[in-house]
Amino acid sequence: MGKKIEIHDFEPKIMAFVCKWCTYSGADLAGTSRMDYSPNVRMIRLPCSGRIDPQFMIKAFEQGADGVIISGCHPGDCHYNEGNYYARRRNTTFRQLMDFHGIDIERIEFSWISAAEAIKWTEVIDAFTEKVRELGRHPQYDDEIVDPYAQFLVQKDQESA
Amino acid sequence: MIEQIRNQARKLLEDGDVDVVIGYAEGSDPSRTTPVFIRKAKDVDKLIYDPRCINSLPLYLNKRHEYTRKGWKKTAIIGKGCDIRAIVQLIAENQLKRDEIYILGVPCEGQVSHPEKWDGSLHDGNRATKCIGCDVMTPHETDFFPGTKPDVDRSSPYEVTSPKVANLMELELDKRFAFWRTDFDRCFKCYACREVCPHCSCNVCITDETTPSWIDPAAHKKGVFSWHLTRAMHLVGRCTGCGECTRACPMDIQVDLFNQRMKEVVQESYSYKPGYSLEDKHPLITYQVDDREDFIK
Amino acid sequence: MKTATLNKSDIGKCIDLLLQSDLRVIAPRLIPRLDEDGTDSIDVLTFTEVDSGDDHQVGEGLLPLNGVKEFLFAKHEPLFAYEKRGKKIEIIPVHHEYPQTVIIGVRPCDAASIASLESVFSDANAGFEDPFFTERRSRTTFVTYSCTAPDASCFCTSVNLAPDSAKGSDLHLTELGDGRLHVEVLTEAGEAVANKLETLLEGEGDQAAREKAGATVHEKLTRLRNSAPIMDWLMDTANFDDEMWERLGEKCIGCGACTFVCPTCHCFDIVDENKGSKGYRIKFWDSCQFDHFTLHASGHNPRDWQFKRYRNRFNCKFKIYPEKFETPGCVGCGRCIRACPVNLDITEYMAEVAHKAANPNAMKADPDFE
Numbered sequence: 001m002g003k004k005i006e007i008h009d010f011e012p013k014i015m016a017f018v019c020k021w022c023t024y025s026g027a028d029l030a031g032t033s034r035m036d037y038s039p040n041v042r043m044i045r046l047p048c049s050g051r052i053d054p055q056f057m058i059k060a061f062e063q064g065a066d067g068v069i070i071s072g073c074h075p076g077d078c079h080y081n082e083g084n085y086y087a088r089r090r091n092t093t094f095r096q097l098m099d100f101h102g103i104d105i106e107r108i109e110f111s112w113i114s115a116a117e118a119i120k121w122t123e124v125i126d127a128f129t130e131k132v133r134e135l136g137r138h139p140q141y142d143d144e145i146v147d148p149y150a151q152f153l154v155q156k157d158q159e160s161a
Numbered sequence: 162m163i164e165q166i167r168n169q170a171r172k173l174l175e176d177g178d179v180d181v182v183i184g185y186a187e188g189s190d191p192s193r194t195t196p197v198f199i200r201k202a203k204d205v206d207k208l209i210y211d212p213r214c215i216n217s218l219p220l221y222l223n224k225r226h227e228y229t230r231k232g233w234k235k236t237a238i239i240g241k242g243c244d245i246r247a248i249v250q251l252i253a254e255n256q257l258k259r260d261e262i263y264i265l266g267v268p269c270e271g272q273v274s275h276p277e278k279w280d281g282s283l284h285d286g287n288r289a290t291k292c293i294g295c296d297v298m299t300p301h302e303t304d305f306f307p308g309t310k311p312d313v314d315r316s317s318p319y320e321v322t323s324p325k326v327a328n329l330m331e332l333e334l335d336k337r338f339a340f341w342r343t344d345f346d347r348c349f350k351c352y353a354c355r356e357v358c359p360h361c362s363c364n365v366c367i368t369d370e371t372t373p374s375w376i377d378p379a380a381h382k383k384g385v386f387s388w389h390l391t392r393a394m395h396l397v398g399r400c401t402g403c404g405e406c407t408r409a410c411p412m413d414i415q416v417d418l419f420n421q422r423m424k425e426v427v428q429e430s431y432s433y434k435p436g437y438s439l440e441d442k443h444p445l446i447t448y449q450v451d452d453r454e455d456f457i458k
Numbered sequence: 459m460k461t462a463t464l465n466k467s468d469i470g471k472c473i474d475l476l477l478q479s480d481l482r483v484i485a486p487r488l489i490p491r492l493d494e495d496g497t498d499s500i501d502v503l504t505f506t507e508v509d510s511g512d513d514h515q516v517g518e519g520l521l522p523l524n525g526v527k528e529f530l531f532a533k534h535e536p537l538f539a540y541e542k543r544g545k546k547i548e549i550i551p552v553h554h555e556y557p558q559t560v561i562i563g564v565r566p567c568d569a570a571s572i573a574s575l576e577s578v579f580s581d582a583n584a585g586f587e588d589p590f591f592t593e594r595r596s597r598t599t600f601v602t603y604s605c606t607a608p609d610a611s612c613f614c615t616s617v618n619l620a621p622d623s624a625k626g627s628d629l630h631l632t633e634l635g636d637g638r639l640h641v642e643v644l645t646e647a648g649e650a651v652a653n654k655l656e657t658l659l660e661g662e663g664d665q666a667a668r669e670k671a672g673a674t675v676h677e678k679l680t681r682l683r684n685s686a687p688i689m690d691w692l693m694d695t696a697n698f699d700d701e702m703w704e705r706l707g708e709k710c711i712g713c714g715a716c717t718f719v720c721p722t723c724h725c726f727d728i729v730d731e732n733k734g735s736k737g738y739r740i741k742f743w744d745s746c747q748f749d750h751f752t753l754h755a756s757g758h759n760p761r762d763w764q765f766k767r768y769r770n771r772f773n774c775k776f777k778i779y780p781e782k783f784e785t786p787g788c789v790g791c792g793r794c795i796r797a798c799p800v801n802l803d804i805t806e807y808m809a810e811v812a813h814k815a816a817n818p819n820a821m822k823a824d825p826d827f828e
Binding site for chain 1: 329330334335336337338339340341367375379381382383386387390391393394397398418419422423426427430431444445446448449450452453454456457458
């Protein structure tokens with residue numbers, strides 16, 4: 001097996017906030033089954049998709065993420081019975097809020113992935129990475145926002161002269 | 162009409178039914194009014210009501226104003242329809258009990274958006290946009306109403322209250338972002354939008370938290386975006402659209418456009434209008450098994 | 459003192475001349491809005507950098523929403539950067555730029571506020587110099603413009619200023635009413651700017667017409683308060699617990715709008731903004747109206763309720779400032795009155811104090827107040 005290593009000009013940074021009962025276990029299964037998936041994703045494990053505060057996603061973008069994945073148990077399968085239902089409503093509105101702010105919601109992916117769906121996990125990650133790679137560096141959250149004081153670190157020529 | 166309100170307020174205070182009447186009084190210049198707390202029956206003549214009374218008084222019912230509220234076991238409050246929606250929402254969120262509040266409802270024909278635009282009368286040129294398409298000009302939940310209260314059908318969905326929301330939605334993403342970027346450039350994070358909101362009720366706001374610091378406190382673009390997105394998100398399904406955040410903004414940033422847009426989203430997705438029912442839970446703390454999930458893979 | 463006249467219509471040309479000599483020019487400008495704003499929007503006038511002489515509102519409108527404060531005392535700026543490597547922390551210096559700046563169209567109240575800021579940030583006697591402020595101050599020239607139409611919230615005459623005052627100004631312009639401006643060169647920095655505008659300046663100024671124009675505007679100010687007894691009354695510590703503080707201040711909602719728009723408010727906070735193992739230590743505007751402003755680490759808060767915070771603001775303006783720095787803490791621009799969402803009016807406090815000072819034995823204004 002093993003994919004051919006491709007070299008790209010742009011490697012997107014992708015944050016994944018995942019539920020520990022389903023998606024994280026699914027990703028674990030993908031790992032133990034030696035499946036390949038895009039290494040661009042950085043995962044954070046949380047107790048439930050209902051624990052994913054929109055603040056996390058805002059923070060991820062402002063720290064320079066190009067895309068964010070939120071994932072948890074399928075409806076009806078939540079370990080806490082209803083956490084993913086709240087997550088669903090919260091994200092329905094949050095996406096529209098980001099859209100109104102002018103941020104491309106193609107960069108926020110929501111997916112139900114169970115502990116058995118290792119293949120779905122690899123597919124979602126690969127497809128989303130490809131999509132974000134095509135979208136390119138986040139044009140809205142540019143360097144000025146991600147690092148507001150970067151300009152202050154550059155010594156100007158006339159000062160050094 | 163104001164005479165009837167004054168008489169009722171006087172009666173309530175004389176009988177000891179309420180400890181305080183929150184209302185409007187003349188402000189420090191002729192185009193402004195100010196909130197006033199009437200504790201003695203002899204002071205009720207200070208109360209006024211006209212199209213300059215745009216302030217949302219339920220703000221003072223919020224638990225944040227603990228000190229101002231000390232000793233108020235029962236409070237009477239003069240409410241326009243939009244203010245009463247805020248009160249109803251506070252009650253629905255268990256921030257307030259219905260029997261602690263005596264609502265003196267007033268009919269409303271709209272309010273003047275800015276004191277600078279007050280010229281002695283209310284007209285299309287100075288009416289606040291929140292008043293266009295308002296369905297609570299005759300208030301819904303009252304304990305006292307001057308005259309007879311006509312029945313009003315409030316089942317219809319909201320109208321789009323600001324043409325600007327529609328305008329912004331028509332723009333392309335980057336243009337929309339550019340609009341906010343220029344507008345937010347003026348923000349210096351005075352938090353007037355937060356303090357004036359009847360529904361911001363956290364004891365410690367997330368932006369004041371330091372361990373960890375979720376929102377950068379400085380007013381650079383990162384901190385400002387993060388603040389306004391968070392503020393809007395925390396008000397989804399709870400904002401009753403009083404527009405006070407925009408009115409209070411000293412730099413005239415139209416922050417309530419976020420809330421208005423979210424109001425539409427909540428209405429489309431969950432057919433929910435905040436501030437009309439004492440029992441309904443706001444949409445983000447409840448769910449339906451068959452909620453829309455067209456965006457989920 | 460050199461005087462001259464200038465045609466009002468030539469201000470755009472002045473700005474162009476200044477831009478040509480590589481100066482950064484800041485002037486009041488209208489912020490462009492989207493179409494069909496609805497009636498909720500008003501014209502937003504702010505001090506912003508201009509890039510051509512066509513786009514400015516010098517002498518138009520009253521006061522820009524922001525003061526000139528932010529061009530001397532930045533809303534936020536880094537002090538240094540740091541990076542943690544293993545157990546060592548490396549401090550990385552940051553480089554600020556201080557371009558030569560001319561701020562044109564400053565109203566007299568805003569110009570007078572500069573002295574108040576200077577006394578905090580660059581008082582050599584206090585043994586403290588804020589390098590960012592002093593560097594910016596030394597490279598900034600203020601071209602002031604007398605007021606012609608004060609509004610209902612203006613009260614500069616109550617704090618010993620005037621709508622045509624040239625205090626704190628380098629170059630002062632006054633409308634003479636016939637399309638000409640009276641130009642007063644007040645400092646060396648002002649003279650440097652005047653030299654650049656030489657081709658547009660004409661002859662001698664008209665001192666008599668200038669005095670007359672100033673006096674006419676003076677009469678338009680309706681909020682006249684006597685601020686003379688305020689400081690003495692505040693100095694009496696017994697009055698610190700006077701009933702008026704709570705009575706007038708109970709409606710205050712504790713937003714910082716008044717302090718942020720105030721041209722003399724100068725409080726700031728310092729935090730570390732972290733990102734992984736590196737970050738910046740930054741300085742940014744803070745407000746005494748916030749509940750955590752005086753919150754101690756122990757949990758104790760000496761200004762525990764909002765009326766005490768507003769009492770502090772009033773004391774800061776009318777007692778602490780004059781006592782410590784001998785400069786006025788309040789310049790009467792009226793921004794706090796316009797910005798306040800609940801119409802808490804600083805001149806009402808002034809009137810109340812003046813009344814109490816004049817009638818020391820009088821009963822409380824409302825004896826029934828609890």
